Amino acid sequence: MSFDKIIPFPPNYGTFKPVTDGKHLEPCPFCAAEPHIEQDQDETWFVACINKRCLVLPLTRPFMTRIQAVRAWNNRPHKQ
Numbered sequence: 485m486s487f488d489k490i491i492p493f494p495p496n497y498g499t500f501k502p503v504t505d506g507k508h509l510e511p512c513p514f515c516a517a518e519p520h521i522e523q524d525q526d527e528t529w530f531v532a533c534i535n536k537r538c539l540v541l542p543l544t545r546p547f548m549t550r551i552q553a554v555r556a557w558n559n560r561p562h563k564q
Contacts, residue, residue, distance in 0.1 A: 510558045514540040519557060521550065531557035 509519050509531060517535035524530065529550045532543035547553040 507554070508558070509554055510560070512538060512540075512542065513560055514538055514542065521553060521557075523550070529553035 509521065511517060512519055512533035512535065515533065515535050515538035517533055517538060519531050520534045521529065521531045524546065526546075528546035528548060529552070530544050530546050531553050533541050535541075544553050544556045547556060
């Protein structure tokens with residue numbers, strides 16, 4: 485068995501953008517629409533794409549703070 489073709493990490497490993505200050509939301513990575521940030525009744529925050537034409541409609545998991553939700557939404561690989 486040859487190990488020279490095994491890639492231990494995905495090709496984009498280590499190419500994520502620096503963490504933001506938690507104020508600016510990047511557009512949806514799938515449709516480029518402006519995302520929506522909301523606080524649920526249980527006081528957790530999430531960010532979601534609410535564009536009805538978006539085929540993916542991504543959303544973050546619930547977070548305890550607004551900044552955590554924004555940072556999770558903005559965390560994506562650099563375009564190369």
